[in-house]
Amino acid sequence: MAGREWNPLRRLLALPNESRAKTILVAFLVSAVCAALVSGATVLLRPIQAANRAAEEQARIAALVEGIPGMAALLEQSGGTLSTVVIDLDRSRAATEVTPATLDAALGDPGNWTALDPAQDLAGLGHRPNFAQIYLLRDGDDVSLVLLPLSGQGYGGRIDAILALKGDMNTVAGIAITGHSETPGLGGRIEEASWRSSFPGTELRDEGGDMRFRVARGPASDVHEVDGITGATRTGRGVTQMVRFWLGPDGYGPLLGAIDRGEF
Numbered sequence: 001m002a003g004r005e006w007n008p009l010r011r012l013l014a015l016p017n018e019s020r021a022k023t024i025l026v027a028f029l030v031s032a033v034c035a036a037l038v039s040g041a042t043v044l045l046r047p048i049q050a051a052n053r054a055a056e057e058q059a060r061i062a063a064l065v066e067g068i069p070g071m072a073a074l075l076e077q078s079g080g081t082l083s084t085v086v087i088d089l090d091r092s093r094a095a096t097e098v099t100p101a102t103l104d105a106a107l108g109d110p111g112n113w114t115a116l117d118p119a120q121d122l123a124g125l126g127h128r129p130n131f132a133q134i135y136l137l138r139d140g141d142d143v144s145l146v147l148l149p150l151s152g153q154g155y156g157g158r159i160d161a162i163l164a165l166k167g168d169m170n171t172v173a174g175i176a177i178t179g180h181s182e183t184p185g186l187g188g189r190i191e192e193a194s195w196r197s198s199f200p201g202t203e204l205r206d207e208g209g210d211m212r213f214r215v216a217r218g219p220a221s222d223v224h225e226v227d228g229i230t231g232a233t234r235t236g237r238g239v240t241q242m243v244r245f246w247l248g249p250d251g252y253g254p255l256l257g258a259i260d261r262g263e264f
Contacts, residue, residue, distance in 0.1 A: 086133050092254035098131050106131055122245035123152030143259050148252055152242025155234035157181030169256040172202040187235030198227040214240045
């Protein structure tokens with residue numbers, strides 16, 4: 001008994017290499033050490049991984065926005081940090097169950113669309129999606145610019161656009177037409193820069209909060225109008241109704257109010 005080795009490690013090493021106990025214990029010890037090293041590396045690298053993910057997300061968003069005609073320059077002028085968020089239009093808040101990555105799948109479910117009655121359906125859509133992806137440019141805690149996707153019926157078919165609003169959520173910063181089926185040379189001129197240039201500075205609502213935006217039949221006559229296109233009255237009316245619907249109570253209106261109040 002006096003010469004017996006009581007050091008567990010030495011006793012383990014003294015066992016024959018073909019010993020099952022020695023094999024199991026060595027494997028366990030190696031696994032434990034490796035697990036500790038991996039856990040430690042994960043903790044140490046987590047801030048770097050988070051920063052890399054944020055940079056990748058920012059680059060992805062920037063690439064998306066750069067594909068919107070005229071918006072990249074607008075973002076450079078405004079400054080701030082760009083982010084994207086999926087909005088639950090029924091609650092006028094950020095969606096909790098739908099992300100930009102799952103938005104298309106969510107909108108493939110008919111249950112995620114709301115039927116509009118004729119009195120509501122200014123844009124002629126029939127149904128409104130319950131979720132929409134918007135872009136926010138933040139300067140500190142304040143939203144300095146918001147980009148809103150719009151859609152509605154024109155003369156020749158559906159018109160798709162991105163409307164940019166300044167931080168007061170009432171002044172138009174710019175518009176991009178991302179899709180349309182309007183007549184070339186007439187309503188099709190909505191994609192021309194010369195027409196889109198009449199949007200910046202236009203105010204959507206009057207001092208009483210009433211929606212006043214419209215596309216005029218000719219040159220704009222006040223701060224709530226943008227220039228009309230000769231021979232394209234129905235296209236102009238479609239753009240008017242599209243903007244009024246999406247920035248009204250059944251679209252982004254409640255959300256814009258929350259942003260303006262600093263609640264978003």
